Amino acid sequence: xxxxxxxxxxxxxxxxxxxxxxxxxxxxxxxxxxxxxxxxxxxxxxxxxxxxxxxxxxxxxxxxxxxxxxxxxxxxxxxxxxxxxxxxxxxxxxxxxxxxxxxxxxxxxxxxxxxxxxxxxxxxxxxxxxxxxxxxxxxxxxxxxxxxxxxxxxxxxxxxxxxxxxxxxxxxxxxxxxxxxxxxxxxxxxxxxxxxxxxxxxxxxxxxxxxxxxxxxxxxxxxxxxxxxxxxxxxxxxxxxxxxxxxxxxxxxxxxxxxxxxxxxxxxxxxxxxxxxxxxxxxxxxxxxxxxxxxxxxxxxxxxxxxxxxxxxxxxxxxxxxxxxxxxxxxxxxxxxxxxxxxxxxxxxxxxxxxxxxxxxxxxxxxxxxxxxxxxxxxxxxxxx
Amino acid sequence: xxxxxxxxxxxxxxxxxxxxxxxxxxxxxxxxxxxxxxxxxxxxxxxxxxxxxxxxxxxxxxxxxxxxxxxxxxxxxxxxxxxxxxxxxxxxxxxxxxxxxxxxxxxxxxxxxxxxxxxxxxxxxxxxxxxxxxxxxxxxxxxxxxxxxxxxxxxxxxxxxxxxxxxxxxxxxxxxxxxxxxxxxxxxxxxxxxxxxxxxxxxxxxx
Numbered sequence: 001x002x003x004x005x006x007x008x009x010x011x012x013x014x015x016x017x018x019x020x021x022x023x024x025x026x027x028x029x030x031x032x033x034x035x036x037x038x039x040x041x042x043x044x045x046x047x048x049x050x051x052x053x054x055x056x057x058x059x060x061x062x063x064x065x066x067x068x069x070x071x072x073x074x075x076x077x078x079x080x081x082x083x084x085x086x087x088x089x090x091x092x093x094x095x096x097x098x099x100x101x102x103x104x105x106x107x108x109x110x111x112x113x114x115x116x117x118x119x120x121x122x123x124x125x126x127x128x129x130x131x132x133x134x135x136x137x138x139x140x141x142x143x144x145x146x147x148x149x150x151x152x153x154x155x156x157x158x159x160x161x162x163x164x165x166x167x168x169x170x171x172x173x174x175x176x177x178x179x180x181x182x183x184x185x186x187x188x189x190x191x192x193x194x195x196x197x198x199x200x201x202x203x204x205x206x207x208x209x210x211x212x213x214x215x216x217x218x219x220x221x222x223x224x225x226x227x228x229x230x231x232x233x234x235x236x237x238x239x240x241x242x243x244x245x246x247x248x249x250x251x252x253x254x255x256x257x258x259x260x261x262x263x264x265x266x267x268x269x270x271x272x273x274x275x276x277x278x279x280x281x282x283x284x285x286x287x288x289x290x291x292x293x294x295x296x297x298x299x300x301x302x303x304x305x306x307x308x309x310x311x312x313x314x315x316x317x318x319x320x321x322x323x324x325x326x327x328x329x330x331x332x333x334x335x336x337x338x339x340x341x342x343x344x345x346x347x348x349x350x351x352x353x354x355x356x357x358x359x360x361x362x363x364x365x366x367x368x369x370x371x372x373x374x375x376x377x378x379x380x381x382x383x384x385x
Numbered sequence: 386x387x388x389x390x391x392x393x394x395x396x397x398x399x400x401x402x403x404x405x406x407x408x409x410x411x412x413x414x415x416x417x418x419x420x421x422x423x424x425x426x427x428x429x430x431x432x433x434x435x436x437x438x439x440x441x442x443x444x445x446x447x448x449x450x451x452x453x454x455x456x457x458x459x460x461x462x463x464x465x466x467x468x469x470x471x472x473x474x475x476x477x478x479x480x481x482x483x484x485x486x487x488x489x490x491x492x493x494x495x496x497x498x499x500x501x502x503x504x505x506x507x508x509x510x511x512x513x514x515x516x517x518x519x520x521x522x523x524x525x526x527x528x529x530x531x532x533x534x535x536x537x538x539x540x541x542x543x544x545x546x547x548x549x550x551x552x553x554x555x556x557x558x559x560x561x562x563x564x565x566x567x568x569x570x571x572x573x574x575x576x577x578x579x580x581x582x583x584x585x586x587x588x589x590x591x592x
Contacts, residue, residue, distance in 0.1 A: 319447060338454050339464040345410065347432070349447045350454040352440060368440075372447045379450025 017074045018103070018110030019044040019067055024143050028105075031296075034130040038119070041144045042110025043067050043102035046086065047094035049150070054384055056150045057092055057377070058141065059101040060158030060165035063290055064230075064282055066109040069101040070094065075281045084365055085157075091374035092157060096381070102144055104137040104165075106290050108283035111140070115216065115283045126285060127213035134161070134297045138168040142176070152176055154384070155377060159183035159362035160329065161290070164297050167337065170318065171299055171310040179317040179380040181373060184326050184362045186333035187307050187340070188298040193328060196236050197291040200229030204284045213285055226284040227275030234274045239325035239358035243267060307340035318348040319376040321362075321369055328359040349376065394424055396566040397502040400586045401474055404500050404558065405429055409471035412436070412496065414458050414488075415478030419446035426451070434470075436461060459483045462491035470496040477526075477584075479503050479545075480536045489552050493591040498557065502586040505562075507541030507579045526583055542579040549573075549589055558588040 020043050027037035044067040049056060059069050059082065070086040072079055086092045086099055103111035106129070114129035121128075145153060156169045156177050163185025170180045189197075204210055207225025211218045235243075247267040251257070254264065263269045303309035318341055322334035331352050341348035353368045355361045362369065394402065398421040405411060407429040413422045416435030419442070425431045435453035437443045446453035454461075458475070459482050473496030475488070480503060482488045492499040504526040505511075514522035521531040529536065540548070549556060561571040561582035571578040571585065578585060 317452065335456075338456075339461075342434075342454065342464055343466055345434075345466075345469040347434070347452040348454060349443075349452050350456070351443050351447055352455050353444075354440060368444055372444055375448025375450060382450065 018042040021110050022144060022147055024147075028136070028140060028143070030130050030136045030139075031133040032131045036105065036112060036130065038112075039105060039140060039143070040110065040112045040116070041102050041105070041140050043100060043144060044069065044071060045101075046070050046099040047097055049098040049148070053150050054152070054154060055097050055381070056145075056148070056153050057097045057099050058145065058153050058156045058169075059086060059092065059099055060141070060156060060162035061101060061104065062158070062160035062162050063233075063294065064278065064287075065162070066107065067101045067103045068109075070099065073281070076277070081363065084363075085370065085373065091370045092377065093374075097154065097377075100144070100148070102141055104132075104290065104293075105140045106132040106137070106286060106293060108286040113283070114213070114285035114289055124214075124216040126216065129285070129289065131292055131296075132289060133293050134164045134168050135172065137293065138165050138172055141165070141169075142173060145176070152178060155179040155181060155380060157181040157183070157373070158185075160185055160359065161294050163329075164294065164299075167299055167310075168297075170314060170316045171302075174311075174314045174316050177316055178384070179319065179376070181319045181321070181376065182334075182337065183321045183369070184323055184329045184334070184359055186329050187300060187310075187337050188333075189295050190333070193236075194295045196233060196328075197295055199232050201288050201291060203228035203232065204288060207284075210284060213288075215284070221279070222284045223279040226279045226282065226287060227272075229287060230278040230282075231271040231275045234271060236328045237358055237360040239327065239356055241325060241356040242358055245356070307336070308343040311341055311346050312344045314344070314346050316346070317376075317380060318346060319372065320348065320350045321372060322350075322352045323357070323359070323361040323366075324352060324354045325356045326359040326361065394420060396568060397562055397584060397586055398424070398476060400560050400562070400568040401476060401500045401502060402429070404498075404586075404588050405431060405472055405474075407431070410434075410469070411472045411474065412465070412470040413474040413476070414462070414492065415475060415481075416442075416446065416451075416453060417476075418442050419449050419451045419453060421474070421476065422446070422451050422453070423449055458488050462488065462495065465491070465495045467494050468497060472496050472498045472500060474500045476500075476502045477504065480539050482538065485538050485540075486548060486552065489548060489554070493552060493554055493589065497590065499554070499589045499591075500586065501545075501589065502562075502584060503542075503545060504536075504539070504584045505542045505579065505582055506539040507543060508583045509580050510583070512580075524583070542582065542585050543574075543576075545585075545587070546573045549587065552591070554589040554591045556587055557590055558586075560586045562586070 027035040070080040103109040163182035166180040166182045204225035207222035209220035210222035250266045300307040322331040338350040410432040443455040511522045560568040561578040562584040
């Protein structure tokens, strides 16, 4: 009898309830040339699938999100990450729609990712996990949708990396999705965004506890590196105006400068808190893999540089939303998608919402965004009623 | 012929609606809150798209289920390929564009037919107002002071007809707006409507 070794999981999720999970035995061919088998997709659903299976809405999560879009997070106990958008009576109304949200492959909330055990070696994948792309993530989601017996999604909705997935859905499976709502995203990751991601990855890899990605075997956790990665990234999710408004030069728990390097300013302790709370729920290697997937995203690339060709003849309806103060995925990038769609006369709506809350605005209380999404989904649903 | 006016639709929009063939693909440039586009989608089953500058209006359109893009006629029309739309509409907007000629050139390129409605600065009340009052005229259709008006390129119907010729466009139909909200067919180069009509609608094409 062989004893199965117990590895330290990167986060405390071994006891966590990941919701539903389905494991596909057939190999999932990846863009990198390798394939995954078996592939597990962890997901949550909300609402009820109607008899005709015409009311399914897939919500795609962002870099550090997960399947808990509208219910409490099993590790942090906090409410779902998009309860303002998804729920009974909300714009993505779970009283009307059957909402599905799946953890991306490469993630760390139950879907196959670098923290999971490689069946070939019996050890955690670590860096032997194949590089996945946004298209691979969408391929896994398509397997889930097929598994659920849904031929055509009413809509795919997502912000940031979730928005990239909505675009990939429209490009890869135009017949399987009636409408997509890409929010605060781009059809390609910009040089600046790749640069910020590289800073985050280098912070993780510079942490001695990262152990070349084998920290689970070593029984360590590169928490400091991951926290720094999160801190740097978090700045890009906000806007200068919002930071100034919220924190200014306010001091934290003191009346005067300390003349030391302990956090003097509120913005410093805020970032420390963001970093510290993140490492409790996220795996460092997953962060490497998913940021890489975003870096590799360029929808035009698979169409000889012509973004418009990705959507040529597409029957899918698009509703693109951007935010004025988002400098990570600025309006210009979102408009580029709208222009490409116009060039092939695809049905597209584009709304730029005025806010000073930066990229994070898509997760926050933005009534104009809610009104837009609600009106758009209603009109899509009315088209099949 | 007097065009029938659908309930609630502005007279010039109703006249434009009458020019649109059912089931066609239509682009409404400066579509406002989407009233005309929605009317066309509902009653003529058109495949309708819009461009609108104001965010508030775009949001209203999208909430109505219309495919509308926030954008600027002066800068964004260049992104549209030639002849993808059966009809392009520019209602009460040309006088607010920075480069009316470039905009009209784009419209004639993008659409097989182009419907333009515009206020007439040669209307007798406007002429009289300037002659008698000695100040820039303010009318019901153009109710702005000269210093804060968005209407930076006002013209008379005769001026507009000159522009259509400069652009190499052929006038398929022209209708004069009347004070009572009805419309009547007009000869593009007739002097009468240029004096008597507060506005007009032209259907243009360029082969």
